Amino acid sequence: MIIKLFQLEKINKNDFNFYLFYGENEGLKNETINKFFNLEKSKNIFRYEEKELLENKDNFFDSILSKSLFENEKLIIISRVTDKIVDFIDQIIEKEIDDIKIILNSRILEKKSKIRSLFEKNKKTISLAFYADTSLSLANIANNFFKEKKILISQDKINLLIERSRGDRQNLNNELSKIESFLLNKKNISIDEIMELTNLAENYNISELVDSCLSRNMRKTANILNENNFSTEDCIQITRTLLIKLKRLQKLFFEINNNKSADEAISIFKPPIFWKDKEVVKSQIKNWTLNKTEDLIYKTNEIELLVKKNSSNGINIVSDFIISQSDRSNN
Template sequence: MIIKTFQIKNLTNTTSSFFLLYGENEGFKNQIINNNLLNAFNENILRYEENEILKDKNIFYDEIKSKSFFDNKKTIIISRSSDKILNIIEDFLDEKFEDTRIIINSGPLEKKSKLRNKFEKASNLVCIPFYADDNITLNRIALNFFKDKKLSVSQENINLISERCKGDRENLNNELLKIESFTKNKKKISTNEILRLTNLADNYTYNELSDHCLNKNLKKIINIINENNYNSDDCVAITRVLLSKVKRLIKLKEDNILEKNIDNVVSNHKPPIFWKDKDLVKSQMKIWSLEKAKELLYRISEIELIIKKGKNNPINILYNFILTQARPSN
């Protein structure tokens, strides 16, 4: 059955075990998952990518059938899902699991999608579509944030923040967290400060791709590459983001020579490292030696020049470079 986002409160007493959340608004999805779907099912949360389950369907079979004396209720969240997952979960869709909830998180699904049709038509399944937030909604969220924090900000700057988030409240929430950290001892924020602090929505995947490259997380890199249709301009932008992050890494490694406490090095870095990124950065510092980081900086600069010349396929060049760097042996 279809439940619109404004009907979410009706989920409080639902007896359904399977939920399909599809669409492009990841921020709104996460909000609904955390505030409405987990409820009493947050004791044991298991997260999987669809690819993991497709490679080994026994992962799902074992989890959905298993019961524990210690974990009374659990939630299984399957992310980046598509019609492919239907064949695996179909055998269980008519069953009722009192102690388990299964959340299928998918991107946009066409009307002819088998997964979407199955969840829309079955009365025991819940299907919730999510669409991009308009700027009015994002403005309202931002305005409430500034009122709650008692920060002075113009309507023009609220519009600026919303426009840079491209219809996704997850982007907006990330930017508001940065602003909250930056204005801890301030009562207002300027346009220039907002421009310096916030990212254009397109830059999120650039940052994510660069971070996972430095963390040698090959699986995440492949997922990002498969989900995004990058062009030549994107390749240049990604190399610039990667260069910036490697320069920061080198500075941190140099500071770590004098200050042995890695937590202090990260906390005292200027400009400040966003709190959500600190563990990621510390992981990068442990993976890369100072010498290797400097070599990487040189190689990225070379790759950037090759891409800008445009003689060869820049996308293949960048992908090969990033995948090579992400391998543990490098």
Template sequence: MISKFYEIEKLKSKTNYFLFYGENEGQKQDVIQANFSQFTKKNTYKYTEKDIIDNKQVFFENIYSKSFFENEKLILISDVSDKILNLIEEVITSNINDVVIILIAKRLDKKSKLRNYFEKEKMALIVPFYEDTPQTLLSIAKKILFENKINLSSENINLIIERSQGDRINLKNELQKIINLSQNNKKLELEDILKLTNLSENYSAGELVDNCLSKNKKRTLNILNENIPSSEDNILIVRTFLNKLKRLRKLRLNLKENNNVDQVINSFKPPIFWKDKNIIKQQIKIWELKDIENFIVDLNNTESLIKKNPQISNQIINNMILDKVENTNIQI
């Protein structure tokens, strides 16, 4: 059964089985928090698909066992794919009443067996999560700032949104920095915003990503050598790649209808800043649509690896960047 995210509240009484898919991880988190807040940390269990496939017995024991102190359980399973379909079919068929299961996936194409099953199954709910628009991010930013009684100019708000790379998780992290600083009763100026929203004390994630996508190997290596990112910074780098590649993908698709690169860039929504137009034009020449889509898949895998192995996140991100900066053929 297909649903929109804003319909979950009225439909969740009809099912205990949900599939959330799409790239908007921040919105998924917001929806889970808003609609399943009755579950505490003690009765919420988190798995990855690999965890369950590697040890099905432990998973089934958790589902079928019931503690005297637990009324219901919330089970979150991330990074799911078609591999988990048979197991989930078995669980849904058993019709357990006191367990809510939410499967969380990245992209699922129309041929996905898991997606097709949830779309047709009356006992389950599938919800797509699309990327946020600039208007949505602006609304989120204004709401958070209003709740914290912080007054920022439109210029400063737009700067924060731009530096969050279209990701509401990044946006909320940047706004939290603003909130923390404002507690000192300091009036925030543009200079403060610029300092706060940089990637630690290193080069910005955007500069690293742009040089990699532009095949500027020397500059990319210099940035990698001088940066000392944390695992959180590396997640930000991955998401910056994702957002810039999604934009490149849309531009590439638009070029099929209009072969004039300048017109495609100038008419793109949201508008591309003038200072970015030349580098984007260069990236369009370098990256074919197929290469972009393959890179996006690789990034999803890289993010999962970083989350599972934060202690070697720098090695993981560096290996991925070096592979990409060296191996894509330039089409000029």
């Protein structure tokens, strides 16, 4: 069944267990999922990648069929969904399993998409498209943020933030979080400070790729490499981003070796590590040591030189390197 976003709040959640959220606006999707399904208070939340689920169908069935007297309703979020999963999801829908809610999160789907067609035609399922934000809607988000913080800001600065978020409210909210931390003891921010603090939106996938690699999440690393058309120019950006995050990790290990806990080292780090990144950084600390980090800094510099000498094969060189470093068995 097709619905609009404003209609979602009017439906009875007890009448629907299956939801397809598709489109390019990841920020609005996340806001909607958090609000509509009350994620802050939900305890039984399970997250899967489509590829991970398809490789472990039996385990997934066991998990949704198993019940406990002490468990509330399960919320299952499946990311990076494509038509490959349509038959499997159709089987689950037909079983009419109680006490689960399943959200499929997909990028843009064409009208002929099988998974989209399944959810649009079935009266027991919800299909909801999330279109890109307009400049006006992003400006409203930014203006409301600064108004709430009682900070005067010019339209030029708002426009710069919108430009650097590339039409994605998730990117914009990430940058506003950084600015909020920066403005703890200040009431204004300059254009230059915004330029220094914020990322261009195209760097987000590269940052996520590097974070997944350093967290030794090989499956997610491979998914990001497969789903993005990184160019030859991106290869140097990937190695530079990896070096920046490795040097941050190196400094954290220096603090930890001075009898500080990981939490203490992260909390005093300069520039600040923002709250949304802290769990990722903790995972990286668990997967590396100071010696291994310094060794990888050396190897990354070598890879960057190799890419510059073999630019036509750069993406293959970098991809193989990133995948090998994300492998937990590569110690």
